[in-house]
Amino acid sequence: MAEAASSENKVSVEHRGGVAIVTIDNPPVNALSFSVRKPLHDTLVRLRDDAATAAIVLTCAGRTFIAGADITEFGKPMQDPDLRALIALLEAIEKPTVAAIHGTALGGGLELALGCHFRVADKAAKLGLPEVKLGLLPGAGGTVRLPALVGPLKALDMITSGAPIAATEALEAGLVDTLATDGLVADAAAFAAVKAAEGGPFVAVRSRRDKIAAADREQLEARIKAVIAKAKGLRAPVACTEAVRNAVLLPFDEALAAERALFVELVTSDQSRAQRHLFFAEREAAKVAGVDKSVKPRPIHRVGIIGAGTMGGGIAMAFANGGIAVTLVEAAHEALQRGLERIEKNYAISVSRGSLSDAAKAARMALLSGTTDYAALADCDLIIEAVFEDMAVKKEVLASIDKVAKPGTIIATNTSYLDVNALAASVSRPQDFAGMHFFSPANIMKLLEIVRGKDTAPDVLVTLLSLARSIGKVPVVVGVCHGFVGNRMLTARGADVEALLLEGASPADVDKAFTDFGWPMGPFQMWDLAGLDISWRNRKALGKTALIADWLCEQGRFGQKTGRGFYLYADGRTAQPDPELAIHIANEAKRLGIAPRVISAEEIIERTLYPLINEGSRILEEGIAARESDVDLVWVNGYGFPLGKGGPMFWARQKGLSGIVDRLNHWHQQTGKDVFKPSEWLKATTAEQTVR
Ligand code: 3H9
Numbered sequence: 082m083a084e085a086a087s088s089e090n091k092v093s094v095e096h097r098g099g100v101a102i103v104t105i106d107n108p109p110v111n112a113l114s115f116s117v118r119k120p121l122h123d124t125l126v127r128l129r130d131d132a133a134t135a136a137i138v139l140t141c142a143g144r145t146f147i148a149g150a151d152i153t154e155f156g157k158p159m160q161d162p163d164l165r166a167l168i169a170l171l172e173a174i175e176k177p178t179v180a181a182i183h184g185t186a187l188g189g190g191l192e193l194a195l196g197c198h199f200r201v202a203d204k205a206a207k208l209g210l211p212e213v214k215l216g217l218l219p220g221a222g223g224t225v226r227l228p229a230l231v232g233p234l235k236a237l238d239m240i241t242s243g244a245p246i247a248a249t250e251a252l253e254a255g256l257v258d259t260l261a262t263d264g265l266v267a268d269a270a271a272f273a274a275v276k277a278a279e280g281g282p283f284v285a286v287r288s289r290r291d292k293i294a295a296a297d298r299e300q301l302e303a304r305i306k307a308v309i310a311k312a313k314g315l316r317a318p319v320a321c322t323e324a325v326r327n328a329v330l331l332p333f334d335e336a337l338a339a340e341r342a343l344f345v346e347l348v349t350s351d352q353s354r355a356q357r358h359l360f361f362a363e364r365e366a367a368k369v370a371g372v373d374k375s376v377k378p379r380p381i382h383r384v385g386i387i388g389a390g391t392m393g394g395g396i397a398m399a400f401a402n403g404g405i406a407v408t409l410v411e412a413a414h415e416a417l418q419r420g421l422e423r424i425e426k427n428y429a430i431s432v433s434r435g436s437l438s439d440a441a442k443a444a445r446m447a448l449l450s451g452t453t454d455y456a457a458l459a460d461c462d463l464i465i466e467a468v469f470e471d472m473a474v475k476k477e478v479l480a481s482i483d484k485v486a487k488p489g490t491i492i493a494t495n496t497s498y499l500d501v502n503a504l505a506a507s508v509s510r511p512q513d514f515a516g517m518h519f520f521s522p523a524n525i526m527k528l529l530e531i532v533r534g535k536d537t538a539p540d541v542l543v544t545l546l547s548l549a550r551s552i553g554k555v556p557v558v559v560g561v562c563h564g565f566v567g568n569r570m571l572t573a574r575g576a577d578v579e580a581l582l583l584e585g586a587s588p589a590d591v592d593k594a595f596t597d598f599g600w601p602m603g604p605f606q607m608w609d610l611a612g613l614d615i616s617w618r619n620r621k622a623l624g625k626t627a628l629i630a631d632w633l634c635e636q637g638r639f640g641q642k643t644g645r646g647f648y649l650y651a652d653g654r655t656a657q658p659d660p661e662l663a664i665h666i667a668n669e670a671k672r673l674g675i676a677p678r679v680i681s682a683e684e685i686i687e688r689t690l691y692p693l694i695n696e697g698s699r700i701l702e703e704g705i706a707a708r709e710s711d712v713d714l715v716w717v718n719g720y721g722f723p724l725g726k727g728g729p730m731f732w733a734r735q736k737g738l739s740g741i742v743d744r745l746n747h748w749h750q751q752t753g754k755d756v757f758k759p760s761e762w763l764k765a766t767t768a769e770q771t772v773r
Contacts, residue, residue: 091117092120102140111146113149113189125167143184177277179199182194195227201269208248216354229290233329315724316725327339359710366555387482389451398524479494480507491545514536516533530557587658614634698763
């Protein structure tokens with residue numbers, strides 16, 4: 082017999098003999114919104130007091146178990162009952178309670194399941210506490226109950242990485258009691274009936290102290306130290322370690338109270354606000370203007386890649402890592418061989434570091450086949466050219482692809498700067514053509530700019546978006562312009578950097594201001610690493626110059642690879658200041674009549690980051706990016722903009738756009754540039770912020 086327990090039907094109960102099956106139905110991911118918590122609370126009270134109910138099974142409708150608290154409720158007053166109260170109620174029920182888990186039990190969802198006496202999982206289920214990725218920690222007892230069930234070391238790994246574990250691993254770790262074999266709910270109901278028949282008392286997770294008592298505290302402290310060393314200025318991972326340590330050292334209720342205090346600190350922090358913004362930004366990015374939800378992706382079973390160099394090889398690895406077959410094409414056998422060997426070597430390094438098994442390496446290599454014959458591309462569903470960044474070369478390659486690709490195959494160019502519409506003209510099917518701008522190393526970097534040409538078909542965009550997500554990339558659809566979103570803004574960021582040197586900052590001053598801000602490295606470190614010759618070649622092609630960088634290149638100083646660039650690299654890696662460069666810069670400044678002065682870190686940030694934000698605003702005004710959050714995703718995932726600051730546009734809004742406009746005005750005046758003209762987007766947005 083089934084009955085609805087709430088007016089909205091988000092929680093319903095079915096009685097199977099003495100077992101009450103409580104089903105939560107709150108699509109799409111059964112988040113624990115108030116509209117679920119309230120009826121669930123009332124239902125549990127009723128079943129607790131119902132003499133005919135001998136056991137309770139908690140399960141979910143739809144594609145997944147509860148994916149967590151409702152993130153959209155954070156930052157607003159929490160309506161009672163809160164999740165902690167709900168779990169306390171559940172945990173105190175003296176009848177056996179069983180969570181029946183399918184899909185993903187995440188965050189508050191897993192915490193609710195930890196409030197049950199038992200957990201039964203579907204074999205394909207995943208369980209985890211991903212709060213750290215939102216700049217949070219599990220705030221409903223997860224940091225205290227998980228260590229009790231799986232031991233503090235395992236719990237620390239799960240909580241500080243945020244990565245879910247598979248059901249089999251959860252079984253081994255003691256997180257679930259059994260895996261379903263005949264059907265999840267039926268098995269969970271049978272399990273609950275057996276437990277009820279066996280009789281209590283049933284031990285709540287809070288009372289299981291054996292794994293806590295047995296914890297190796299020295300090892301725990303060592304792991305905590307390692308997590309803190311890798312926290313990169315983020316507070317959440319550190320707070321997670323504090324909470325797990327509390328779970329070991331403090332009595333249960335004290336540890337719970339300490340967890341709560343940490344959660345409140347984090348949920349109101351700028352870092353967590355930024356990370357929550359990025360969570361929703363990733364989901365928003367999947368929505369493309371003019372593309373209806375009903376548009377279906379084309380199936381992609383095999384990807385062809387032209388060019389087995391660093392970029393092509395990296396892209397091939399990205400697909401093989403995602404389980405997709407790849408045909409790699411090179412012009413000559415030797416180049417193909419070199420490319421395949423480089424891939425094999427990269428995988429071998431992962432094996433030697435322990436991050437990849439031999440079997441997984443073999444499986445990935447087996448997905449890669451190499452050839453020098455374009456005809457082998459005939460069965461590919463997507464073909465990406467990743468050859469030299471030159472319009473004529475790319476056009477020739479694309480025309481050759483066009484001749485062999487079957488109808489419906491998507492043809493893509495991996496270009497960083499070139500005009501995608503001009504490239505589309507070299508194929509006979511521009512509707513099947515798009516840009517796919519990967520970032521190097523393409524097997525590691527998460528960002529993918531999907532460049533929408535004027536004729537790109539909606540289903541091509543949908544296909545590339547879902548394909549990218551399936552291989553773990555963060556895709557963002559962008560429009561056609563020189564450098565798209567990321568590289569165009571990067572150019573703006575670097576425009577004043579040489580001027581800063583001439584005015585008195587050293588490369589190390591600039592780089593330090595960047596790393597203090599939270600960037601992984603500064604512009605000079607980045608250029609030295611990438612090779613100064615690359616931007617030199619680009620400048621020459623565009624008829625542009627850079628006073629200092631050109632001088633370095635003219636002397637064959639291309640950065641780390643030649644041992645000298647903006648820095649000296651005596652050992653090939655460690656950057657040392659170069660006195661000769663300092664003299665050269667001072668001489669150039671003198672020649673230009675620039676008097677040296679002390680440049681503050683604040684000025685360095687204002688003269689690099691503010692122009693970048695300004696360029697972002699122009700990109701929005703022109704519709705090259707659809708929304709601010711898309712720009713933020715590009716910068717966080719492709720260029721190392723600090724995660725805890727949420728991306729340049731988010732950071733700019735927090736900082737106050739009108740202040741940024743004032744400072745851009747100021748620097749334009751100070752450095753003798755034309756009067757600063759804010760974009761229409763900046764004007765409108767600052768006006769809107771002022772009114773608010
Ligand atoms: C927490 O639990 C705190 C507690 O410890 C303490 C509390 C006191 N809330 O990702 P998808 C939306 S913190 C609200 O595309 P998938 C999402 O925005 C939480 N909304 O699906 C999207 O909306 P739209 C800890 C949520 O199948 C739609 O659902 N939990 C939430 O690719 C579909 O999402 C997490 O961090 C949420 N919790 O992946 C888990 N989750 O369609 C977060 C999703 O309008 N969620 N939405 O764009 C996920 O990791 C993935 O959504 C999941 C499904 C793997 C579940």
